Amino acid sequence: MLKLETLISEQELQKRIRELGAQITSxxxxxxxxxxCILKGGVMFMTDLVKHIQVPIKMEFMVVSSYGDAxxxxxxxxxxxxxxxxxxGKNILIxxxxxxxxxxxxxxxxxxxxxxxxxxSICTLLDKVExxxxxxxxxxxxxxxxxxxxxxxxxxxxxxYRNLPYIAVNKG
Ligand code: IMP
Ligand code: MG
Numbered sequence: 214m215l216k217l218e219t220l221i222s223e224q225e226l227q228k229r230i231r232e233l234g235a236q237i238t239s240x241x242x243x244x245x246x247x248x249x250c251i252l253k254g255g256v257m258f259m260t261d262l263v264k265h266i267q268v269p270i271k272m273e274f275m276v277v278s279s280y281g282d283a284x285x286x287x288x289x290x291x292x293x294x295x296x297x298x299x300x301x302g303k304n305i306l307i308x309x310x311x312x313x314x315x316x317x318x319x320x321x322x323x324x325x326x327x328x329x330x331x332x333x334s335i336c337t338l339l340d341k342v343e344x345x346x347x348x349x350x351x352x353x354x355x356x357x358x359x360x361x362x363x364x365x366x367x368x369x370x371x372x373x374y375r376n377l378p379y380i381a382v383n384k385g
Contacts (some may be wrong), residue, residue: 219367227353233355234262234263236255253276255338276293304330304338310368316347319347336351336353343359363380364383
């Protein structure tokens with residue numbers, strides 16, 4: 214097991230998520246959004262975020278698997294579970310746990326673009342800005358983090374720790 218140290222507390226997370234929800238609400242005023250959670254990492258963030266969005270939303274989920282090892286994504290993504298509905302003419306808000314190289318999201322975004330949505334925006338809880346290896350525009354970002362392996366609040370280490378209500382780093 215890991216020796217955990219809190220990086221972002223539950224209070225800090227919830228405060229920032231309320232702010233993001235308010236910002237999304239004002240940006241989409243008078244419109245509807247399909248909030249698309251990328252499982253499994255995005256699940257905690259999505260369920261808290263949508264509570265603070267005050268325009269009509271639908272929740273959709275996508276499961277993707279990235280080829281490569283546990284720490285580095287290859288950017289070649291296999292869709293294991295797709296959205297239940299067509300997205301033509303809809304506003305899509307992709308909700309992710311963390312963006313690292315950016316490859317996973319870029320791949321997902323390209324797949325979704327072919328389905329002719331009205332718009333696609335990205336909302337990530339955490340952003341490893343300095344690790345970016347490809348261009349992907351991020352409209353909503355919770356926190357910038359450095360090049361450390363972070364866990365908790367949806368993020369896993371070997372599938373464990375997703376249930377932590379805060380973000381932690383391993384100081385083992
Ligand atoms: P990217 O394609 O390099 O942007 O990788 C993004 C994916 O890698 C995320 O959705 C996570 O599943 C995983 N990932 C990247 N950094 C971390 C981390 O620090 N902790 C846990 N998962 C991470
Ligand atoms: Mg992920």
